[in-house]
Amino acid sequence: MTDGTPGFSRRNFLATSAASTMSVALLDRGARAAPTPAQANPREPLKLTLKINGRDRELSLDPRTTLLDALREHAGLTGSKKGCDHGQCGACTVMMDGRRILSCLTFAASAQDHDITTIEGLAQTDGTLHPMQQAFIDHDAFQCGYCTPGQIMSAVACVKEGHANSDPDIREYMSGNLCRCAAYPNIVDAIKQAAPQMKEG
Amino acid sequence: MNRAAPEPQANMGQPEPRLEARLKVTGEARYASDMPVHNPAFAFLVTSPIAKGAITGIDDKDARTVPGVLGIFTHENTAELKKLSWSQGGGGPTTSIQDLGPKIQHDGQIVAMTVADTFEAAREAAYKLKISYQEEIPSATFDSPGVTQTDAKKPTPKAGNAEAAFNDAPVKLEVAYSTPTQHHNPIELFTTTASWDGDQLTVYEPSQFMYGLKNKTAARLGIKPDKVHAVSPFVGGAFGSKSQQTPRTGLVALAARTLNRPVKLVPTRDQGFTIATYRAETRHAIKIGAAENGKIASFQHDGWEVTSRPDNYSVAGVEDSARMYGFGAVKTAVTTVHADRNTPGFMRSPPVVPYIYALESALDELAVKLKMDPIELRRVNDSNKDATGKEWSSRSLMKCYDQAAEAFGWSRRSAEPGSMRDGNWLIGWGCASAFYPTHIGAATARVKFNADGHARVEVAAHEIGTGVMTVVGQTAAERLGIPLDRVEVVVGDSNYPPVPVAGGSNQTASCCSVVMKACDAIMAKLGGANIKETVGSGPVKDVAASFSKLGVSTVEEYAEFVPDVVKPNAVTSLVDDPIKKLYEGSPSLGGGSHGEKLMYAMGAEFIEVRVHALTGEIRVPRIVGAFAAGRIMNTRTARSQYMGAMIWGVSSALHEATDIDKRNARYVNDNLADYMIPVNADIQQLEVILVPEQDNFINPVGVKGIGELGNVGTAAAVTNAVYHATGVRIRELPVRLEKLLTT
Amino acid sequence: MRPFEFERASDNQSAIATFNDLRSADIDAVNAQIQYLAGGTTLIDLMKLDVMKPTKVIDINALQQANGNIEFKNNGLRLGAMARMSQVADHADIQQNYPVIAQALRLAASAQIRNMAAIGGNVLQRTRCTYFRDTSYANCNKRAPGSGCAALEGVNRSHAVLGVSDQCIATYPGDFAQALMALDAQVELDGPRGKRTIPFASLHKKPDQTPNIETSLTPGELITAFNVAAAPYAKRSLFLKVRDRESYEFALASAAVALDLDNSNVRQARIALGGVATVPWRAKEAEAALAGNKIDDVTAKRAADAAFADAKPREHNAFKIELGKRTLTRALLQAAAMEVPT
Missing domain, CATH: 3.30.390.50 (CO dehydrogenase flavoprotein, C-terminal domain)
Structure with a gap:
């Protein structure tokens, strides 16, 4: 950053401008003296491999792309929803390495080397629904359905985390998923139905 | 036990799971912004940071240098967009403020749209677009310098001499209430995707009115309506916010045509606060004169509502509040206050939420004054007609009270404020009535019945979460005598026959009435004259025999249904053909207080609040509501709607308020972290009681709308409970804990 | 969001070394043109709003193995800064012996955010002041030094009453920091100029006349751990x-x-x-x-x-x-x- 132009160190630019897409380099100790230009031109797309629902997806993305937008606009997986884009509603909840996170506040580039599971990856390949999906149907745990993928991903995680042992616990640990239709009592009932089934399964 | 599927009682349909349930739990349900289009460009809106003034210059040099930028749309290159004339309701635009400038008439007015190859580039360009303004001091809300007042020009009931009756009454109550600005905040954002194929436009946009979207988009672009195909198979929450044409739609369509490429717009949450509508703040002055026994001789209700400068929007719920009990005399008025704001619009139960809150709060205050039980006060004033002499088509209010009170345990209430306590938590119990006018409109549908016993229903209805697909399917299954799983229902597409806007809770009544008519016509063709004997009991094999007798494999019927309340005649003062108007994007809705009889759904709601004695937090551990609304098509979807609505009501009382910076007429808490709506932990016990009711007057299916009933009165039940807990009467919503720290 | 270079660091040294290039007039870590990215729940949020505009983002999530441990020692508790909020909140020994820490974390944000946010980043989360977060307001001394403060006479229900100045009344929004404050925690830092340890109480700076300077961290300084002494008051x-x-x-x-x-x-x-x-x-x-x-x-x-x-x-x-x-x-x-x- 010698010339004050954000993001365009001259040396870095020369070193990488020939590439049309770049992968994200991992900085290591060897780079201490002179950091390796990993992706020196921020305008160049990053070439990423995201493992989504057990399948590797090769994507070429603007570095600013969130995991949510990568899923929806680049991987064709529109189940995860955008409701606020700022971590305030939970509609974009997915699992990363089995833990629930917000895909709207995660850069796609940070999701490399992690297992991503979305709502599309929850049912079995033969179409059998996950017990939580069936429980949401049984208890009418949605109305418009827009927050539902996030609710279900969160609910599955809530059970796996061991936070579904009482009604107050379920309510507290599901409070990161807003439902404007306000299906909350039915969501709690659905989780109570699915939790023991998940343990058996 | 599955609380979600209540056992049907008299005049109630089965709790069938939603037809689209599987799609919704697997992520396969496609909302407008999920619809795949080929190689879309992405748009980002730029909105005005001033509320009043003018754009003086646009410097797009930096924005255009962002790699991937395809176009920047401002008032300088969008003049070809036609202006739609605003009128309240009727499928029109949300506002008459439709231009991108240079005149600025409210904060957050769309002033530009950037379009780029990627969402990220469009957003960056939007931040790099420099727009300069000449700013004038705006008027924000009530009491702001510069606001102007006009008459709302709405019907305001008058009967008898209310002033004289008030003066003569031994017990008098004069109170004022206010309600805040609120925004719908459906979780789905206000997205639009436009794609052209030659001169044919497809618009994917979440909509509560497919034919409004189709026709008004065409009008904005100056093209013929048959060139526009509107698609919205699922809507991610609406609550009124997606019922009218917003300025964004034409803009996105224009951009797509200019760039010769599909354009996809996903506005931000904060932009949603100003590019659509909202529930405006209101004020109320109520005067009640009553006898010692509680009988109300005089009811006077004046309302004031904020609206935009150009548009005289109001909800004028005195039309409802003045009629709900057997008042001796009534006098009402509504005034609109024009400020530099975006135009308000329909938000779940628009007239009754603020006006019935005021009515039901005042009744509680009167009960306290009379030392009467608040339920008994309502019983004393229960009546078979209103002050003007109009009678009810059916009225089950006190039945609702009796059942809800029993379930809630009201008889264990000690009346004295502050007298019930659990440790450091003060307990309060309150109740209030819910009322919602029954609406119905002209509608059309197409039903195809195949010899194999499968049927397909096509209606341009709106699956906003109400379960319309399911109840339409149930209606068809019943009339055709086939199981529900043999009925396919398709909605949300302007290629299907039109139905009214999904507003005013008319959709079930309108759609089911017309689908019933189409099905009955099919059965008439198949089975001869005596349909009634066939309906609901005709085994499929008999139908199959009828098909072979006719020598066809499919019978298809298109039906049009025009209810009496919207038939052109002297009473309704309508002249146009409602079906023709519907196709042109103007729904005809009637009912409520405007027919021969008063047609309303009703309910009674009971709330327990707990207020921390020291720190004042207000929590709601228990909610009970009992509702009567004519035929219930599906007890599962009905219960869910009541449940969600009551939570809306609690939210309206305790949480929701859009704060306005009065210096610049801007909404400040325009995000979901600061605009409070309840989270899961805010709701504990909730019970819905479906009270059987039959009403053969209202419409062929006997259905009163329910989607907007449950959140009416709730706010009053909450504030009444807060008074009971603390002795503090909150007359300005929302109840926030700082108002309770005084003791 | 402005364009930025994205890099992933595999250890503290390589992360810190990226700051060797930094020659700009960055005055503190919060305003530096290079930003560390852990959970991202503040940084990405504010980058989307155009409030934070780093030109380089260093993803340090790979440091969780090295910097994410929760250790009990004779003299107290050491919380690795890359531990996630949920890990600490759910830790049974912390719940029992340092309940204020577990409770503050459990009551913060949502389960998803607690899974994402590292505790080191959490204490650095920035204010929720609407006039700070919305760049269309011209007046914000924190965002644009010297521009004024729109909150003073604006909608300020959520704003601060303690530690305020005539330049800024923005509230510190977090919960966990108060627990560390009460327990007299120490902060371990590593940075371009080496390692140091500071009292948690000196990490945040009151606004006074420079509300734009929020912490005593210098650019490139990385919080690596919090140390909490096993004081007699910790259990109660x-x-x-x-x-x-x-x-x-x-x-x-x-x-x-x-x-x-x-x-x-x-x-x-x-x-x-x-x-x-x-x-x-x-x-x-x-x-x-x-x-x-x-x-x-x-x-x-x-x-x-x-x-x-x-x-x-x-x-x-x-x-x-x-x-x-x-x-x-x-x-x-x-x-x-x-x-x-x-």
């Missing part, structure tokens, strides 16, 4: 958070309280307040007022009055003085009544 500690809704909301007022009682008399009290101050707020006056006393309605209220003696309200947040006092009173009474395992 709690976090009380008061807010409009039951969950998933920032505090209107909060109190982190830790007590060491001699029978029922206060030997030592540690108090930090949240939701009411511009920084995690240590209430030493309240602590002093309690020393030697038995905690009851009167002494707790007297301490609370002392804590807010210098409070400066604005139009919509005057209630926070009364609410803050009552919150502290309630927390003290509750802590004094705690059953503490020995």
Whole structure:
């Protein structure tokens, strides 16, 4: 950053401008003296491999792309929803390495080397629904359905985390998923139905 | 036990799971912004940071240098967009403020749209677009310098001499209430995707009115309506916010045509606060004169509502509040206050939420004054007609009270404020009535019945979460005598026959009435004259025999249904053909207080609040509501709607308020972290009681709308409970804990 | 969001080394053109709003293995800065021996955000002041030094009454920091100029005349751990958070309280307040007022009055003085009544 132009160190630019897409380099100790230009031109797309629902997806993305937008606009997986884009509603909840996170506040580039599971990856390949999906149907745990993928991903995680042992616990640990239709009592009932089934399964 | 599927009682349909349930739990349900289009460009809106003034210059040099930028749309290159004339309701635009400038008439007015190859580039360009303004001091809300007042020009009931009756009454109550600005905040954002194929436009946009979207988009672009195909198979929450044409739609369509490429717009949450509508703040002055026994001789209700400068929007719920009990005399008025704001619009139960809150709060205050039980006060004033002499088509209010009170345990209430306590938590119990006018409109549908016993229903209805697909399917299954799983229902597409806007809770009544008519016509063709004997009991094999007798494999019927309340005649003062108007994007809705009889759904709601004695937090551990609304098509979807609505009501009382910076007429808490709506932990016990009711007057299916009933009165039940807990009467919503720290 | 270079660091040294290039006039870590990315729950949020505009983002999530451990030592607790909020909140030994830490974290944000946010980043989360977050407001001294403060005369219900200046009244929004404050935690740092340890109390800076400078971290300094001594008051500690809704909301007022009682008399009290101050707020006056006393309605209220003696309200947040006092009173009474395992 010698010339004050954000993001365009001259040396870095020369070193990488020939590439049309770049992968994200991992900085290591060897780079201490002179950091390796990993992706020196921020305008160049990053070439990423995201493992989504057990399948590797090769994507070429603007570095600013969130995991949510990568899923929806680049991987064709529109189940995860955008409701606020700022971590305030939970509609974009997915699992990363089995833990629930917000895909709207995660850069796609940070999701490399992690297992991503979305709502599309929850049912079995033969179409059998996950017990939580069936429980949401049984208890009418949605109305418009827009927050539902996030609710279900969160609910599955809530059970796996061991936070579904009482009604107050379920309510507290599901409070990161807003439902404007306000299906909350039915969501709690659905989780109570699915939790023991998940343990058996 | 599955609380979600209540056992049907008299005049109630089965709790069938939603037809689209599987799609919704697997992520396969496609909302407008999920619809795949080929190689879309992405748009980002730029909105005005001033509320009043003018754009003086646009410097797009930096924005255009962002790699991937395809176009920047401002008032300088969008003049070809036609202006739609605003009128309240009727499928029109949300506002008459439709231009991108240079005149600025409210904060957050769309002033530009950037379009780029990627969402990220469009957003960056939007931040790099420099727009300069000449700013004038705006008027924000009530009491702001510069606001102007006009008459709302709405019907305001008058009967008898209310002033004289008030003066003569031994017990008098004069109170004022206010309600805040609120925004719908459906979780789905206000997205639009436009794609052209030659001169044919497809618009994917979440909509509560497919034919409004189709026709008004065409009008904005100056093209013929048959060139526009509107698609919205699922809507991610609406609550009124997606019922009218917003300025964004034409803009996105224009951009797509200019760039010769599909354009996809996903506005931000904060932009949603100003590019659509909202529930405006209101004020109320109520005067009640009553006898010692509680009988109300005089009811006077004046309302004031904020609206935009150009548009005289109001909800004028005195039309409802003045009629709900057997008042001796009534006098009402509504005034609109024009400020530099975006135009308000329909938000779940628009007239009754603020006006019935005021009515039901005042009744509680009167009960306290009379030392009467608040339920008994309502019983004393229960009546078979209103002050003007109009009678009810059916009225089950006190039945609702009796059942809800029993379930809630009201008889264990000690009346004295502050007298019930659990440790450091003060307990309060309150109740209030819910009322919602029954609406119905002209509608059309197409039903195809195949010899194999499968049927397909096509209606341009709106699956906003109400379960319309399911109840339409149930209606068809019943009339055709086939199981529900043999009925396919398709909605949300302007290629299907039109139905009214999904507003005013008319959709079930309108759609089911017309689908019933189409099905009955099919059965008439198949089975001869005596349909009634066939309906609901005709085994499929008999139908199959009828098909072979006719020598066809499919019978298809298109039906049009025009209810009496919207038939052109002297009473309704309508002249146009409602079906023709519907196709042109103007729904005809009637009912409520405007027919021969008063047609309303009703309910009674009971709330327990707990207020921390020291720190004042207000929590709601228990909610009970009992509702009567004519035929219930599906007890599962009905219960869910009541449940969600009551939570809306609690939210309206305790949480929701859009704060306005009065210096610049801007909404400040325009995000979901600061605009409070309840989270899961805010709701504990909730019970819905479906009270059987039959009403053969209202419409062929006997259905009163329910989607907007449950959140009416709730706010009053909450504030009444807060008074009971603390002795503090909150007359300005929302109840926030700082108002309770005084003791 | 502005374009940026994205890199992933595999260890502290390589992460810190990226700052070797930095020659700009960055005055502190928060404003540096290079930003570390851990959970991303503040950084990405503010980058989308165009409030933060780093030109380089260093993803340090790979440092979790090295910097994410939770260790109990004879002399206390060491929390690796890359531990996620949920890991610490769910840790049974922390729940038992340092309840104020576990409670503050459990009451913060949502389960998803707690899974994402590293505790080192959490203490650096930035204010929720609407005039700071919305760049279309010209006046924000924190965002644009010298431009003024729109909140002073604006909608300021959520703003601070303690530690304010005539330049800024933005509230520090977090919860966990108050727990660290009350427990006198130390912060381990690593940076371009080497390692150092500072008291947690000196990490955040009051706005005074430079609200844009929020911390004492220099560009490139990385929080690697928090150390909490095994003090006698740690077990009798709690976090009380008061807010409009039951969950998933920032505090209107909060109190982190830790007590060491001699029978029922206060030997030592540690108090930090949240939701009411511009920084995690240590209430030493309240602590002093309690020393030697038995905690009851009167002494707790007297301490609370002392804590807010210098409070400066604005139009919509005057209630926070009364609410803050009552919150502290309630927390003290509750802590004094705690059953503490020995």
